[in-house]
Amino acid sequence: MSVKESKSIQQVLFSKRWWILTALILVIFTLWTAEFQEANTTAVLAGTLRHSTPLVLGAMCGLLCERSGVINIGIEGQMLMSAWGGFMIASTSGSLLLGVFAGIVIGMMMGAVLAGISVGLRGDQIIAGTVINIAAIGITSFFFSLGRTLPSGKTQVIKLGPLADIPVAGRVLFSNKPITFLTLLLIPTLWFLLFRTKWGLRTRAVGEHPSAAETVGVSVIGMRYFNVMMGGGVAGLAGAYLSLEAVGSFERGMTNGKGFVALAVMIFGRWNPVGAWGAALLFGYASAVQTQFQFRDWLTNDPQFIGIIPFVVTIVVLAGFVGRARPPASIGQPYSRE
Amino acid sequence: MSSNTLALEATGISKTFGNVIANDQINLEIKKGRIHALLGENGAGKSTLVNILFGLYKADSGTVRVDGKTVDLGRPKDAIDHGIGMVHQHFQLVPVLTVAENIVLGNEPSNKANVVDIESAKEKVRELAETYQLDVDTEAMVEDLPVGTQQRVEILRSLYRKADILILDEPTAVLTPQETDHLLQVLKKLATQGVAIIFITHKLREVLEVADEVTVMRNGQVVGSTTPAETDESGLAEMMVGRSVVLRVAKEEASPDKTVLKVNNLCVHDDRGILAVNDLSLEVRSGEIFGIAGVEGNGQRELVETITGLRNAHTGQILIGDSSITEFSPRQISELGVAHIPEDREKHGLIGAHSVADNLILNRYYKTPFSNNGIRQQKAIADYATEMVEKFDIRTPSIETPSSSLSGGNKQKAIAAREFSHDAKLLVASQPTRGIDVGSIEFVHQQLIQQRDQGLAVLLVSAELDEILSLSDRIGVIYRGSLIVTENSTDLDRNRIGRIMTTGSDST
Known part of the structure; x- marks a missing residue:
């Protein structure tokens, strides 16, 4: 019996050399700029994390769904509904915690809608997602009321004791708001769940070959309902982040395409939470640089030009990587047993 | 081990799909430690019956008893819980998971927090593999494995679940002769350890070799039960077909004319880049049917695809009339007068x-x-x-x-x-009667003969030996991409073709 040796660290480093090289260049560039402009660098890096948070949450929603075989292009709508609902509850009750909780519950309900149409009724998954997006714009605009505020303000920064005093890294990593910290915890947690637990193994089996999973007694329909609802909850957290942590109020269409960029992040991250985080940081970095340019009044003759940076990154990434990434084999196909 | 206790007993199983009666009042008794062959033509209802036993289909009526107790097999999980395992015709394995992950899926060893203990999974799989001599690499991705090995993984998966009733749905259809022999040995060994085996096939040789009992099905009904000791190949064939053994179509002597298709030293790769057609030459003349006999997967598909322009030749030459067509598009070939009945009618035959x-x-x-x-x-x-x-x-x-x-x-x-x-000169017909009813089979056969008599050259590829024997004027036996023997059909008998197509050698 030949037993394959597991990959040595050298092999792993070699196979990922281009990623490591890119990361090194970015780190060196950042340190170099930090030499003479520490405030600037800190702002860009903090901005990177801030911009990446809703993207990686959206991407984790997407991969929860797609790993079990359901395409979710309704992330945008799920986020928007939760941003609105979370804000309304927080504004009425005065409790931010209740608002975040409401955002998650609303996200799960939107997930249930997607699962109901595409898993239960075996409808077209793309259409189901589009329905959610359109409905979310309509509902949130209709019930939108100007002048509402959060009595308690938005969520506050938590400093992790002495860690927060480290130059640059302290402000970027150890002094953040609660949902950002929660997201940083959620990424490795979801990775572990997906690749080390029974649930994860079954999820991946259902997404790749549903009838194989069914013949060993795994309920395909049940797994898909569960995962799509959990994904909705994660998208809901992203929505709550936008209205309760990032902005502190609700605005019409405030998701502004983040749900779609999250899909690109998911693909770029190869349906892996950690990969998605790396991809989200790249997109976040692009957005943060753009913000800094505007803030510093650089190139302000052409503000639109600066504004397209994140989207150019999206196009380049999708054009360059989508073809090579392999999605779960059964996505998009409704499942029936007979 | 008592060999007369019933492991499974099915009574009065019926199932209809639309207007088609797939199973009509089927009774079946499976004994412990015995290999029970379920024999029948395509469409006889064998697969439907075992899919009911495994909980994939729900029977319209009838009861199933396992170890004497009536059980409800609503889902595959119910069947698994009652010790029924199944090796499917289309493997039910997840290609991007490892062998160990596939085997434990749905019943994973884990700690209290539901974290999969993959090391213990690998260990258990290795133990099973050793016990039953089913060698596998537990860490290999299933998609990288050859078909025979994937089947081994499926068997191991059932054994891992401690199946004492094992159903195999046409397990030898995809195997090479050596793999088939090995599988039959494994089945015998499992039976001596008390496993009841239901073995579906339409290959008579295998039935006679391993089965303890035989149930024959035709048109959704059980038409008889026997044992290999009481019967022989022709007896089984007669039960299976329901009339005289070799279904010869009435036809005149062929009057072949000039050569229409000429294949010279053709080599073709399959999708994985492995040589599938290996230095193959043949000639088909107008007014004759040239049959290619062989176990599926010996290069027939690649040969047909190359002749019809769907696949590129590696080396060699194909002449249709006077044109060398290896660089032609499918439409150009069609315009030369080549008709094609493809193997997979859903995928390549119709929109x-x-x-x-x-x-x-x-x-x-x-x-x-x-x-x-x-x-x-x-x-x-x-x-x-x-x-x-x-x-x-x-x-x-x-x-x-x-x-x-x-x-x-x-x-x-x-x-x-x-x-x-x-207005074709050449017809390439691949598995023209697979999975269709007897009336349609006869119709297609008559048409083939009629067109031949009007001067058409026909290249017939079929996995059904009877079809090749009854229609062809000349027969080539293919083995691993080469024609081992090409002779007039009157000079070849069933046993000899069977021997060549399974061993690649003509000597006894």
């Missing part, structure tokens, strides 16, 4: 969402009278389609019905109608 009428003109929709300067001529198309539907007895509600809603036999008739009305 399911298009109407019967459009499918009937699929090979010349762009020509007059069906097209005039690029505009479709609806009336000409409708008239032609109506005529064809009548002439070929295609049972369809209307010519506008999507072809996907026709039955298998009628789909095949529609393809035959299109290809036979093609």
Whole structure:
């Protein structure tokens, strides 16, 4: 019996050399700029994390769904509904915690809608997602009321004791708001769940070959309902982040395409939470640089030009990587047993 | 080990799909430690029956008892819980997971927090593999494994679940002769350890070699039970077919004329880049049927695809008439007068969402009278389609019905109608009667003979040896991409062909 040796660290480093090289260049560039402009660098890096948070949450929603075989292009709508609902509850009750909780519950309900149409009724998954997006714009605009505020303000920064005093890294990593910290915890947690637990193994089996999973007694329909609802909850957290942590109020269409960029992040991250985080940081970095340019009044003759940076990154990434990434084999196909 | 206790008993199982009665009051008794062969032609209802036993289909009526207790098999999980395991015809393995992950899926060793203990999973799989001599690499991705090994993984998966009733649905259809022999040994060993085995096949040799008991099915009914000691190949075949052993179609002596298709030293790669057709040469003359006999997967598909222009030749030459066609597109080849009945009618024969009428003109929709300067001529198309539907007895509600809603036999008739009305010089027919009803089979066979008598050259590829024997004027036996023997059909008998196609050698 030949037993394959597991990959040595050298092999792993070699196979990922281009990623490591890119990361090194970015780190060196950042340190170099930090030499003479520490405030600037800190702002860009903090901005990177801030911009990446809703993207990686959206991407984790997407991969929860797609790993079990359901395409979710309704992330945008799920986020928007939760941003609105979370804000309304927080504004009425005065409790931010209740608002975040409401955002998650609303996200799960939107997930249930997607699962109901595409898993239960075996409808077209793309259409189901589009329905959610359109409905979310309509509902949130209709019930939108100007002048509402959060009595308690938005969520506050938590400093992790002495860690927060480290130059640059302290402000970027150890002094953040609660949902950002929660997201940083959620990424490795979801990775572990997906690749080390029974649930994860079954999820991946259902997404790749549903009838194989069914013949060993795994309920395909049940797994898909569960995962799509959990994904909705994660998208809901992203929505709550936008209205309760990032902005502190609700605005019409405030998701502004983040749900779609999250899909690109998911693909770029190869349906892996950690990969998605790396991809989200790249997109976040692009957005943060753009913000800094505007803030510093650089190139302000052409503000639109600066504004397209994140989207150019999206196009380049999708054009360059989508073809090579392999999605779960059964996505998009409704499942029936007979 | 008592060999007379019943492991499984099915009584009065019936199942209909639409108007088709797949199972009609089936009774079946499976004993512990015995290999029970379930024999029957395609469409006899064998697969339906075992899918019911494994909980994949729900029977309309009937009861199943396992170890004497009536059980409800609503889902595969119920069957697994009652110790029933199944090796599927189309493997139910997740290609991107490892062997160990596939085997433990659904019943994973884990700690209290539901974290999969993959090391203990690998260890258990290795133990099983050793016990039953089913060598596998537990860490290999299933998608990288050859078919025979994937089947081993499926068997191990059932054993991992401690199955004491093991169902194998046509397990040898995809195997090489050596793999088949090894599988039969494994089955015998499992039986001595008390496992009850239900073994589906339509290969008589295998039944006689390993089965303790045989149940024969035809048209959804059990037509008889026997044991290998009481019968022989011709006896089994007669039970299976329901009439005289070799179903010979009435035909005149062939009067072959000039060569239409000439294949010289052809080599072709399969999808994985492995040599599938290896230095193959053959010649088909007008007015004769050249049959290619062989176990599936010995290069037949690649040969047919290369002749019809769907696959590139690696080296060698194909001549149709005087044209060398290895660089031709499928349409150019079609225009030379090559008709093609493809192996997979759903995938390559018909456009399911298009109407019967459009499918009937699929090979010349762009020509007059069906097209005039690029505009479709609806009336000409409708008239032609109506005529064809009548002439070929295609049972369809209307010519506008999507072809996907026709039955298998009628789909095949529609393809035959299109290809036979093609003014063809050469017909390449691959598995022309697979999975269709007896009436349609006879119709297709008669058409093939009739077209031959009118001067068509026919290259017939079929996994059904009876079909090859009854239709062909000359037969080539293919093994691992090469024709081992090419002779007049009168000079070859069933046993000899069977021996060559399974061993690749003509010597006894």
